[in-house]
Amino acid sequence: MDFQLSFLLSADVLPLLFKGMATTVRLFACAWVLGMLVALLLVGLRAVPWRWLDWLVAVFVEYHRNVPTVVQIMVWYFGMPEILPRDIKLWINRGDTEFLFAMIALALNASAFFAEDIRSGMRTVPHTQLEAARSIGLSAFGALWHVILPQALRISVPPLINRALILFKDTSLAMAIGVVEMTYQTKAIENLTFRSMEVFVAATLFYLVASLVLMALGAWFNQRFPPAHKG
Amino acid sequence: MLDILHEYGLMFLVGTWPVGPLGGFANTLVLAGLGLGLGLSFPLAMLLALARTGSIRWLKMLATVWVYTFRGIPLVMVVFWAYFLLPVMIDTTVPAFATALAAIVVYESAFLAEIVRAGLDGLPKGQMEAARSIGLSYAQAMKSVILPQALLNIIPSLVSQFVSTIKATSIVYIIGVQEITFSAQQINSIEMTRALSVFLVLAAFYFVACLELSQFARWLEARIRARQLRPA
Amino acid sequence: MPDMIDLQHVNKWYGQYHALNDVTNQVKKGEVVVVCGPSGSGKSTMIRTLNRLEPIQGGRIFVNGEDIHAVGRDINVLRAGIGFVFQQFNLFPHLSARENVMLSPLKVAGMTKAEASELAAGLLEKVGLGHRIDSMPAQLSGGQQQRVAIARALAQKSPLILFDEPTSALDPEMVGEVLSVMKQLAAEGMTMVVVTHEMGFAQEVADRIWFMDAGQILEDSLPAEFFSNPQHPRARKFLSDVLEPRGAATLPY
Numbered sequence: 194m195d196f197q198l199s200f201l202l203s204a205d206v207l208p209l210l211f212k213g214m215a216t217t218v219r220l221f222a223c224a225w226v227l228g229m230l231v232a233l234l235l236v237g238l239r240a241v242p243w244r245w246l247d248w249l250v251a252v253f254v255e256y257h258r259n260v261p262t263v264v265q266i267m268v269w270y271f272g273m274p275e276i277l278p279r280d281i282k283l284w285i286n287r288g289d290t291e292f293l294f295a296m297i298a299l300a301l302n303a304s305a306f307f308a309e310d311i312r313s314g315m316r317t318v319p320h321t322q323l324e325a326a327r328s329i330g331l332s333a334f335g336a337l338w339h340v341i342l343p344q345a346l347r348i349s350v351p352p353l354i355n356r357a358l359i360l361f362k363d364t365s366l367a368m369a370i371g372v373v374e375m376t377y378q379t380k381a382i383e384n385l386t387f388r389s390m391e392v393f394v395a396a397t398l399f400y401l402v403a404s405l406v407l408m409a410l411g412a413w414f415n416q417r418f419p420p421a422h423k424g
Numbered sequence: 425m426l427d428i429l430h431e432y433g434l435m436f437l438v439g440t441w442p443v444g445p446l447g448g449f450a451n452t453l454v455l456a457g458l459g460l461g462l463g464l465s466f467p468l469a470m471l472l473a474l475a476r477t478g479s480i481r482w483l484k485m486l487a488t489v490w491v492y493t494f495r496g497i498p499l500v501m502v503v504f505w506a507y508f509l510l511p512v513m514i515d516t517t518v519p520a521f522a523t524a525l526a527a528i529v530v531y532e533s534a535f536l537a538e539i540v541r542a543g544l545d546g547l548p549k550g551q552m553e554a555a556r557s558i559g560l561s562y563a564q565a566m567k568s569v570i571l572p573q574a575l576l577n578i579i580p581s582l583v584s585q586f587v588s589t590i591k592a593t594s595i596v597y598i599i600g601v602q603e604i605t606f607s608a609q610q611i612n613s614i615e616m617t618r619a620l621s622v623f624l625v626l627a628a629f630y631f632v633a634c635l636e637l638s639q640f641a642r643w644l645e646a647r648i649r650a651r652q653l654r655p656a
Numbered sequence: 657m658p659d660m661i662d663l664q665h666v667n668k669w670y671g672q673y674h675a676l677n678d679v680t681n682q683v684k685k686g687e688v689v690v691v692c693g694p695s696g697s698g699k700s701t702m703i704r705t706l707n708r709l710e711p712i713q714g715g716r717i718f719v720n721g722e723d724i725h726a727v728g729r730d731i732n733v734l735r736a737g738i739g740f741v742f743q744q745f746n747l748f749p750h751l752s753a754r755e756n757v758m759l760s761p762l763k764v765a766g767m768t769k770a771e772a773s774e775l776a777a778g779l780l781e782k783v784g785l786g787h788r789i790d791s792m793p794a795q796l797s798g799g800q801q802q803r804v805a806i807a808r809a810l811a812q813k814s815p816l817i818l819f820d821e822p823t824s825a826l827d828p829e830m831v832g833e834v835l836s837v838m839k840q841l842a843a844e845g846m847t848m849v850v851v852t853h854e855m856g857f858a859q860e861v862a863d864r865i866w867f868m869d870a871g872q873i874l875e876d877s878l879p880a881e882f883f884s885n886p887q888h889p890r891a892r893k894f895l896s897d898v899l900e901p902r903g904a905a906t907l908p909y
């Protein structure tokens with residue numbers, strides 16, 4: 194098996210690779226932002242003292258934690274159009290339907306995990322910390338900013354970064370519904386050219402480098418902000 | 425949803441078996457079970473973890489590269505590689521199931537290795553020191569003192585990883601492995617107009633199995649923790 | 657009397673930090689040496705080099721005539737001839753008291769199960785735990801755990817036991833039971849090196865006292881001399897600190 198770098202750099206292939214990478218990154222970024230927003234909403238909802246709401250959020254979280262991400266994507270892509278009103282369906286179909294549904298599914302999936310990570314961070318800060326902060330004269334905001342958040346984030350951020358890594362890798366599952374992201378593109382180029390080795394190496398390196406950046410970010414955070422000693 | 429389950433329940437469960445090969449959820453469980461344990465991924469993970477916690481530099485490096493690589497790429501890519509490389513390496517055609525299994529074994533070994541390593545690192549340093557002090561060799565200390573404790577402590581994480589593996593197998597239908605997601609795709613192509621029900625039934629299978637296992641893991645975790653906190 | 661331990665110009669560094677600075681001294685067979693000194697002075701480091709839990713970068717250490725740090729030596733065999741008792745007991749929590757004691761006889765000395773079990777029962781009896789033979793470590797008090805640890809060291813049938821602050825992790829009411837076992841061993845002629853702050857024990861049992869500071873043995877004297885007339889100013893300061901700890905009265909308010 195000879196490896197031809199020139200194949201990857203050729204004018205036929207390179208733009209295709211870049212397009213795949215760009216879609217992967219875009220899918221990741223959109224899903225991350227939407228997922229984080231939903232997660233914050235979920236955390237807020239859990240604070241509301243209504244039993245049925247608490248229960249609903251729990252079901253939402255458990256569904257997304259216990260069903261494979263690719264199945265969640267399929268439910269959205271194949272299933273949702275059946276129950277959406279016709280007008281909305283038409284409106285959606287004018288855009289990039291696959292991308293949109295994949296993004297929603299990935300975002301909701303990530304949000305369930307994000308929410309749990311945020312909550313576990315908040316839980317580790319004992320209530321007495323707030324009392325202590327207020328008793329030395331800090332305002333509610335000051336207490337949150339200087340005392341509660343720094344402690345909670347130390348606990349929450351590492352699993353959140355790890356989750357971001359998983360979300361990044363999970364964007365590859367969007368190929369199942371035909372989103373032309375990096376994995377789909379890899380397979381497409383391979384089918385066209387039969388140069389498996391070159392395309393696979395390129396795709397693997399792309400994922401690996403991006404993942405290592407995220408892992409390094411996690412390692413840096415752990416070193417810069419080690420978790421407070423366990424008390 | 426119930427009518428779909430009623431009509432295609434067997435296909436979800438076992439695929440076309442006994443007429444065809446075993447498929448459906450049964451095959452999902454077989455694939456995940458073989459992929460994670462039963463002499464395949466776990467021994468590999470143990471070796472990787474021992475190499476990473478050990479003191480032999482080049483072994484440590486090799487194991488670290490292995491772990492970071494497979495943690496850093498999507499399973500789909502590993503499946504592609506297996507699909508492409510395996511036939512070249514052993515010079516025959518490889519069945520889809522074996523291809524998927526190989527991909528899952530190497531992929532999961534990286535995650536398992538991290539779990540085992542956490543178990544080893546989680547023990548107090550004094551355990552190894554005490555074991556060496558009474559004259560045990562490194563291997564004896566590992567076997568009699570360190571591993572029995574570490575492996576007990578990581579059982580809940582192993583169950584959680586089994587859940588992850590079950591979920592991960594849902595992607596191997598792309599190379600034609602007849603597990604439950606494959607069944608759902610087939611049923612969907614027969615039914616055409618009831619996709620939501622079909623895929624919700626599919627989701628329900630995973631949901632029930634994984635939720636039960638996750639709760640089992642939590643229960644184990646609580647039990648093992650309670651054991652450790654027993655009054656001294 | 658021949659030497660049990662012979663330290664010759666031992667040097668150890670942690671990175672830039674000179675943890676043991678040209679330590680040279682001997683312990684004779686049957687002697688009890690108590691090592692004391694301020695925190696961070698290198699007591700643990702020194703005692704841990706004696707069974708090669710810590711490597712050294714210079715000098716040599718002979719135990720029973722064997723060069724402990726020589727390359728190519730079967731360190732497991734050498735270690736089996738040296739008992740070590742830790743501050744944190746370090747019992748194996750998944751094994752019962754009896755199994756903790758049996759492990760070395762079984763795996764290193766190659767005894768049969770029956771022999772090892774009998775030996776363990778006898779030793780646990782000796783440290784006053786005949787009634788707790790099959791207890792798990794978590795079911796034992798700190799003092800009891802430390803006595804099991806001593807029995808575990810005795811099971812190696814070694815003529816030498818090293819103790820690194822064996823009573824420091826114990827509640828005060830349990831210190832006595834452990835010290836009395838150690839006194840018994842000393843009376844039976846066991847060679848012992850004991851890092852401890854228990855000055856009463858030192859006065860009563862020790863043949864010699866080593867005072868360490870900054871990685872050196874600054875003073876090596878008989879207990880009577882050491883307590884009545886310490887030579888080194890730092891030893892004097894140390895003694896006044898442990899014997900009459902400064903209380904709240906000297907705090908600046």
Ligand SMILES: Nc1ncnc2c1ncn2[C@@H]1O[C@H](COP(=O)(O)OP(=O)(O)OP(=O)(O)O)[C@@H](O)[C@H]1O
Pocket residue numbers: 670673675693694695696697698699700701702
């Ligand atoms: N693994 C290590 N890495 C770096 N420095 C170390 C290490 N272990 C010990 N030291 C340093 O070596 C010095 C001696 O430590 P050692 O534990 O021997 O002191 P010690 O006399 O036993 O004190 P203590 O009474 O607190 O137990 C200390 O300054 C300590 O910080």
Ligand SMILES: [Mg+2]
Pocket residue numbers: 699700701820821
């Ligand atoms: Mg010490």
